[in-house]
Amino acid sequence: MSVCAAIKPDGLRCKAGAMKGSQWCFNHHPDHSEERRRNASKGGKRGGRGRPAKPGVEGLQDIRDLLKNLTDGVLSGGVERATAIAANQLLNTALRAIELERKWKEIEELEGRLEALEYVLRGRPRAG
Secondary structure (H helix, E strand, O other), X not given: OOEOOOEOOOOOEOOOXXXXXXXXXXXXXHHHHHHHHHHHHHHHHOOEOOEOOOOOOOHHHHHHHHHHXXXXXXXXXXXXXXHHXXXXXXXXXXXXXXXXXXXXXXXXXXXXXXXXHHHHHHOOOOOO
16 A cells, blocks of 8 residues: 655645545545545534533533522422423423434544545455
8 A cells, every 4th residue: 555645734745645546645635625525624623521512602501500590499488389390391302302313423523534434444444
């Protein structure tokens, strides 16, 4: 397998393996610049490792605060039981929606990573 012919911005040669039938690796091949741009764009829009997916989506803490205030209100007699029950159901629905959104983002990220791996593997000869 040949080494990528690209020269990196630091002046050193790329050490990645070149794609089959090409002098460049996936990260330097000019025909794949649009795909790399799309993948990078997706990555920047996703949350991960504890950061929110977009500004202002700190839903869990907001819901915790609402539940605490709701509980305090019910216990102090300031919030009617029926109102508290309805609010609790809505907050549970919001929590389920947050969890579903997190799972979808995780699936999208994994699909992107899998597609990139499949693409790299398609360019390599089969082992065996």
